[in-house]
Amino acid sequence: MVRWLGSMLMLLLVVACADDSDNSNVKDEPQGSQLRLSSATREGEGSTSGVTEGDIRVFVTTKDAIVPDFKGSFNKDNTQTIWNSNNLAIKENTQYYIYGYMPNKETVNGISSSIAKPAGGDYSAGAELTLSGMPVFTDEDYRVIIGVQRVTDNVTFTPATEGHYGYLSGIASQNYVNLLMGHLYSQLQLRFCVDKTYYALRCIHLKEVKLKSTYVANGDKVTATLSLRNGKGLTGQVAYSSAVDRDDEHPVTPEEWSLLTGGNVELVVEPEANAATPVYTVLPNTVNCAHCLFAANGTYLSIETTYDVYDRDSSKEHGNPIREDCKATNKIQVSGMAPGVRKMLTLTVAPTYLYMLSDPDLDNPTVHVN
Secondary structure (H helix, E strand, C coil): CHHHHHHHHHHHHHHHHHHHHHHHHHHCCCCCECCEEEEEEECCCCCCCCCCCCCEEEEEECCCCECCCCCCEEEECCCCCCEECCCCCECCCCEEEEEEEECCCCCCCCCEEEEECCCCCCCCCEEEEEEEEECCEECCCCEEEEEEEEECCCCCCCCCCCCECEEECCCHHHCEEEEEEEECCEEEEEEEEECHHHHCCCEEEEEEEEEEEEEEECCCCEEEEEEEECCCCCCCCEEEECCCCCECCECCCEEEEEEECCCCCCEEECCCCCEECCCEEECCCCCCCCCCCCCCCCCCEEEEEEEEEECCCCCCCCCCEEEEEEEEEEECCCCCCCCCCEEEEEEEEECCCCCCCCCHHHCCCEEEEC
């Protein structure tokens, strides 16, 4: 009987040791700790409310590889305070690197993204982030992660440093990261004014403002390649490319973007340049682009303006219509259109021969880009 009990005790000890061994192996595997993106700010902004919209496409990597089985979509939680992803299992006290962009358009608009190690390096040195299917004109403010900063809760705002992508994970309840986002596009706003003398004689109703680009053919998209490097900013690290064969013998159907249409609002142009279009987002120039949207000679970008001309009949609010659907097309030449830069162009409506009141140009003036 004693021998039998002894054998049973030995067997239980063996089983217990085997269970301990299995548990220790499990501890080496990812524990399902959830990474949370607690705040995101645009470059140059210092508050947590800088970026509040859109999902974030994120690649989480170790030094040598992308974390497996991670789909990369971070969505706002029910409280609209942090971005969560339920797809990622990370280990505690492990060095990761975070790259990505927002708003996430992986499932719409044909945009796709990929990431690779930099030539001759690993993910600790940076990454090559490629965004395919990007538009020339857009109402989205596309941004890329240019800095990460770990915090231990969702209320601490410690700003991230540009060019710092490393993230040392903590315990499951303390995996919060603040992001710094850099703009991928430029912004442009147009405003219109009219000569004071001409304004006393005629009233201009602005009906439509349309951008036209032959940088890509109608419906074609652009590929953006970002060379993200540890310790470096985004300036000079973005290249845009298009597969369109652009030359005089192979003209392309322009890509168009309506900034203002009669169905939305009609603007009356005054001498004080009060008539302004909304701010819109356009593909910027970059240091290494062979063909830039904002070419120095205005080759690829123009603006088409449609407007009506009224006289100054005092018995009516805006007078009587004299000319309808007048059109003026101008090339756009703007320098310094780098990512994150906003420019405003002023366009003046004025006749060429104002002193000759019988000249048709009084009733059908041109639009000049200042």
